[in-house]
Every structure is written in C-alpha cells, then in structure tokens.
Amino acid sequence: MGTAADPLIKEGTGRTVWDLDAYGFLAGDCPDTANPSLWRQSRLCSDHGLFEVTDGIYQVRGFDLSNMTLVEGDTGVLVIDPLISAETAAAGLALYREHRGDRPVTGVLYTHSHIDHFGGVRGVLPDGAADGGVPVLAPDGFLEHAVRENVYAGTAMARRAAYMYGAALPKGERGQIGAGLGQTTSTGSVGLVPPTRDITRTGQTETVDGIRMVFQLTPGTEAPAELNIHFPDRSALCMAENATHNQHNLLTLRGAEVRDPRVWAQYLAEAIDRFAGSSDVAFASHHWPVWGREQLIRFLSEQRDLYAYLHDQTLRLLNQGLTALEIAESLRMPPALERAWHTHGYYGSVSHNTKAVYQRYLGWFDGNPAHLWEHPPVEAARRYVEFMGGADEVVRRARESFAEGDYRWVAQVVHHVLFADPDHAEARRLQADALEQLGYGSENGTWRNFYLMGALELREGPVGTPTATTSPDLLAALTLDQLFDSLAIRVDGPRSWDADITVRWTVDGRDPVTLRLHNGVLTHVTGTGPAAAEPDVEVDLAEADLRALLTGGTDPADLAARDGVRISGDASRLPALLGHLAAPDPDFAIVTP
Numbered sequence: 001m002g003t004a005a006d007p008l009i010k011e012g013t014g015r016t017v018w019d020l021d022a023y024g025f026l027a028g029d030c031p032d033t034a035n036p037s038l039w040r041q042s043r044l045c046s047d048h049g050l051f052e053v054t055d056g057i058y059q060v061r062g063f064d065l066s067n068m069t070l071v072e073g074d075t076g077v078l079v080i081d082p083l084i085s086a087e088t089a090a091a092g093l094a095l096y097r098e099h100r101g102d103r104p105v106t107g108v109l110y111t112h113s114h115i116d117h118f119g120g121v122r123g124v125l126p127d128g129a130a131d132g133g134v135p136v137l138a139p140d141g142f143l144e145h146a147v148r149e150n151v152y153a154g155t156a157m158a159r160r161a162a163y164m165y166g167a168a169l170p171k172g173e174r175g176q177i178g179a180g181l182g183q184t185t186s187t188g189s190v191g192l193v194p195p196t197r198d199i200t201r202t203g204q205t206e207t208v209d210g211i212r213m214v215f216q217l218t219p220g221t222e223a224p225a226e227l228n229i230h231f232p233d234r235s236a237l238c239m240a241e242n243a244t245h246n247q248h249n250l251l252t253l254r255g256a257e258v259r260d261p262r263v264w265a266q267y268l269a270e271a272i273d274r275f276a277g278s279s280d281v282a283f284a285s286h287h288w289p290v291w292g293r294e295q296l297i298r299f300l301s302e303q304r305d306l307y308a309y310l311h312d313q314t315l316r317l318l319n320q321g322l323t324a325l326e327i328a329e330s331l332r333m334p335p336a337l338e339r340a341w342h343t344h345g346y347y348g349s350v351s352h353n354t355k356a357v358y359q360r361y362l363g364w365f366d367g368n369p370a371h372l373w374e375h376p377p378v379e380a381a382r383r384y385v386e387f388m389g390g391a392d393e394v395v396r397r398a399r400e401s402f403a404e405g406d407y408r409w410v411a412q413v414v415h416h417v418l419f420a421d422p423d424h425a426e427a428r429r430l431q432a433d434a435l436e437q438l439g440y441g442s443e444n445g446t447w448r449n450f451y452l453m454g455a456l457e458l459r460e461g462p463v464g465t466p467t468a469t470t471s472p473d474l475l476a477a478l479t480l481d482q483l484f485d486s487l488a489i490r491v492d493g494p495r496s497w498d499a500d501i502t503v504r505w506t507v508d509g510r511d512p513v514t515l516r517l518h519n520g521v522l523t524h525v526t527g528t529g530p531a532a533a534e535p536d537v538e539v540d541l542a543e544a545d546l547r548a549l550l551t552g553g554t555d556p557a558d559l560a561a562r563d564g565v566r567i568s569g570d571a572s573r574l575p576a577l578l579g580h581l582a583a584p585d586p587d588f589a590i591v592t593p
C-alpha cells in the first residue's frame with residue numbers, strides 16, 4: 001500500500017537502526033558472487049512497506065527481520081509480533097496509521113518467545129499501557145522461554161548470531177544480501193512487556209477489541225512456546241513462524257536446543273485439520289501470505305511433509321549406521337518438495353537440519369571410538385600440519401585444491417594450519433578466499449553470512465558483536481530462580497574450589513533463600529530445610545534491591561546503606577561472593593584459536 005517516506009529509522013541519538021534502502025542493489029541482476037536462488041529470496045524479503053493481507057488485516061514487512069501484523073478491531077488495532085526494536089515497530093505503526101487512520105493499539109499478541117516477535121513492543125505500547133488495560137496475549141510458557149533463551153547461553157549465542165546474520169558485513173554483491181528468513185536484525189532498543197493473558201490450550205478462544213481468535217498451541221516446534229491463530233470472522237490463519245517460505249531451522253546455527261520436527265509436522269497437520277477448511281489466507285510473521293484455500297492447504301501440507309521427511313529419513317539412515325556427516329551428505333529431498341520454493345534451505349538446510357535430528361536422538365558421538373577422545377583443535381592441528389609436511393607445504397597443496405574448485409577441502413585443511421599457526425599470513429588469505437567462494441555459492445543466507453564473516457575476520461581481525469544479549473526489560477523479567485541460576489553460570493569454578501560462602505536472603509518477607517558457594521558450585525535453596533546450610537551472613541531486603549545487586553546496579557557497600565536493607569553477620573562475605581564471578585567474553589575468536 002506504500003512505504004515510509006524516510007528510509008532511515010533512527011534511535012534517539014540519531015544512530016540508524018534500520019535502513020529501508022540498504023538492499024536496493026538487489027533490484028539488479030544476480031552477480032557471480034551470489035547464489036541466484038538466494039538472490040531471488042532476498043529480493044522478495046527486502047520488499048518493504050504496508051501490505052493488505054485481507055479485509056482488516058495488514059502487515060508491515062521489510063522493516064526488520066520479522067513482520068508486524070495489524071488486525072483492525074471495533075475501536076483500534078491489535079498488534080501481532082512487534083518486531084525486534086522499539087524504533088522499527090514505531091515506524092511500522094506510524095506507516096500503518098498513515099494509511100489506515102490514527103487507531104489506538106487495543107491489544108498486543110506475541111506468537112512466540114523469540115526476540116524478533118516481542119523486542120519492539122515498547123514502540124507500539126507506551127509505558128504503563130499494559131497496566132491501563134491493553135491486553136498482552138502470549139502462549140503458555142512465553143516469559144520463561146523468552147528470557148531463558150537469551151540469558152543463559154546468551155553471550156555465545158550473540159557472538160554466533162553476529163556470524164549468522166552478518167550484521168557487521170557490508171551489504172552488497174560481495175557482502176551480506178540477506179538471511180533467508182528476512183534480511184537482517186535491527187539494532188535498536190529491545191524491550192519486553194510481560195503478557196497479561198496466557199493462552200494455555202488449543203481451542204481456547206479470546207476476543208480482543210471485537211476480534212475473535214481461536215488458538216492452537218504448538219510448543220516444541222519452531223520455539224518452545226508458540227501458537228497459531230485462526231480468525232474465524234476473516235477466514236484468516238496466522239501460522240506464527242511454523243510455516244514460512246523457507247526450510248526453517250531444526251537447530252539454528254547461532255546455537256539453541258534442538259527442535260522436534262516430528263511434533264512440528266504433527267502440529268502442521270493439526271492446523272490444516274482445524275483451520276484450513278475455514279481459511280482463505282494463511283500468513284506468518286516472516287515472508288508473505290498464501291492466498292486461496294487450495295493453495296494454502298498445499299503449502300501447509302508441503303511444509304508438514306518437509307519436516308516429517310527430514311525426521312523420518314534421518315532416523316532411517318542412522319538406523320542403517322550412517323553418521324551425521326554421512327546423512328547430511330546423502331539425504332536428498334523428494335523432487336516434488338524440492339520444486340516448491342518454500343522448502344528450500346534459505347535459513348535452515350537439509351545439511352544442518354539432518355545433523356540436528358541426529359543430535360536430537362544420538363548426540364555428538366558417532367559411536368566410533370576413534371572419535372571418543374580426540375585432541376582438541378590446536379593440539380590436533382599442530383600434529384596434522386607436522387605430519388603433512390609443515391604449514392607451507394599444506395598451503396601449497398591447498399592452493400592446488402583451490403584451483404580445482406574444492407573450496408570445502410581448502411577450508412577444512414587450512415583450518416589446521418591456522419590453528420597450528422594463526423599468524424601464517426598466506427594461510428589466512430587462502431582461507432579467507434575459500435570461505436568467500438563457499439559463501440558466494442551458498443543458497444542458504446545464514447551459511448553465506450557465516451562464511452563471509454569468517455573471511456572478514458581473517459582479513460581484518462575480530463569485528464566484535466554488534467548486538468547486546470540482554471536489556472533491562474529482559475533482566476527484569478528473570479525470575480529470582482533464573483537470576484540465581486545465571487549467577488551460578490558465571491562462577492569461575494577452579495578459582496572457587498576452596499571457597500565456602502553462604503548467604504541467606506529474605507526478600508520482601510518471603511521464604512528465605514540460601515545461596516551457597518561450595519565445591520566451586522553456587523547453589524540456591526528455598527526454605528530452611530536440611531539442604532540449606534547455616535549462613536555466614538543474612539540479608540533482609542526488597543526484591544528491587546536484590547536485583548540491583550545481582551545485575552550490577554549497585555555494589556555491596558551501597559546496598560548496606562539502602563533504606564530497608566538489614567544485614568546481619570559477616571558482611572564481608574557479600575563482596576567475597578561476587579568476587580568469584582567471571583565475566584563472559586562477548587568477542588571470542590571463532591576462525592582462529
């Protein structure tokens with residue numbers, strides 16, 4: 001229907017968080033440096049503006065990695081999945097209002113627990129709006145998963161996500177051209193307004209601002225907490241992120257818990273059964289809708305078959321003794337599915353999805369005792385390179401492989417040179433060249449980004465991690481249990497082997513929680529049963545003060561001075577305890593040791 005007049009979406013300081021024109025170059029013909037299929041997908045994903053899905057349902061697309069959907073109610077508009085950043089979500093809402101009038105937001109719905117579906121909520125819901133009666137709907141378990149996935153392994157995921165989405169890569173024919181699922185992630189302010197209304201069962205119906213919705217819960221599919229929505233009055237079906245125009249990830253390359261393709265396929269079948277017969281359009285929070293009942297049934301059926309096939313055939317092959325690498329290499333999709341664009345591996349891939357299924361059922365070990373106790377990368381690399389005649393000889397031979405176009409082998413073998421001798425300049429150049437060629441050829445957007453990020457860091461050194469892992473809203477949404485867990489994850493084990501520190505917290509007069517650092521492990525126990533050790537120090541305080549202390553907002557000395565904080569016993573144990581925590585490394589090396 002139109003797009004924003006100003007292509008630059010900025011935050012308060014003037015920094016650009018999203019540039020609508022960044023992918024204008026995709027209008028040109030596909031160059032030699034890109035896979036034509038990915039080029040086509042990226043061109044479709046970069047199309048931006050406000051789009052009509054059906055009467056009263058609109059989508060803002062191309063304003064972030066994900067789509068924001070707007071459903072018009074009696075008096076206002078329900079926002080489904082408000083993007084990653086407040087700035088992009090606000091720009092999307094403004095565009096909608098420009099075309100559809102200044103409707104107030106009368107509800108928000110998160111389809112699932114990934115940040116690209118809730119992070120921008122503060123851009124559509126001003127402070128306090130949730131308390132003021134604007135309902136916020138989400139699937140059962142949303143908050144726990146939204147927070148956990150981004151906090152426990154968050155630092156490593158963010159570093160790997162920088163490779164996966166290639167946000168630091170220059171955009172262009174030789175750089176980042178998209179991520180398959182969407183173009184890339186915006187870099188504005190991330191927030192979280194907790195849900196006020198949980199969807200806890202399939203078949204549950206809710207009405208918001210006169211909009212009737214019937215829900216299907218789909219836990220364990222694309223996200224641990226996710227749902228599909230049917231709009232009976234508009235014959236429309238929202239498939240969240242369960243059916244999009246690509247083969248999705250069973251295990252995202254940034255790292256995650258492995259998803260379950262068997263359950264995923266079952267829920268797609270259930271969605272067809274329950275809703276397809278009364279739907280004329282299916283849309284999702286990425287990509288574009290499918291119109292027509294027959295077309296959407298076919299689309300959903302092919303998506304179901306895609307995940308079921310990956311699951312069943314991986315298991316068939318592993319039961320014949322093939323290992324993950326062998327299955328990834330030999331499994332081919334049925335031609336009928338391969339002919340459908342939406343099953344292509346722009347985001348997930350047959351290669352890494354079959355490995356994910358293997359991992360889900362059998363784990364990292366392929367059963368061969370030769371792989372049970374391998375030397376770690378640097379130790380192995382030194383020995384390989386020595387056996388192969390030294391670094392220069394390996395590089396010389398690898399150049400021949402490069403000339404023959406065997407870039408996979410170059411990447412595999414020069415990796416050993418780099419881990420044995422990271423400063424070998426010629427090896428760095430050759431490896432960067434090989435990774436680039438692999439990236440240029442890849443149909444998968446995230447593979448391309450991984451390859452090109454590796455090449456970039458080999459040429460220019462580490463470029464760091466552009467996205468933050470946590471925000472104040474996310475930290476505030478951690479339960480105290482999760483907060484204590486996240487501290488335990490930071491304990492420097494070896495440095496704490498001999499420490500024995502016990503602190504008992506009484507938070508807002510609730511059951512005391514005893515935190516003990518002992519044997520290098522920080523455990524916490526609620527109540528005063530036999531598992532709770534005798535405290536060295538007891539602290540009576542408000543939850544806000546505890547959160548401030550544990551998230552670095554205050555230090556133990558200032559804590560004691562706060563109103564309502566009572567400390568009895570050995571107060572020096574508090575700073576001692578915090579002294580055992582180590583900081584994670586957000587910029588760890590990946591392509592070099």
Ligand SMILES: [Zn+2]
Nearest residue numbers: 066114116241
């Ligand atoms: Zn998403």
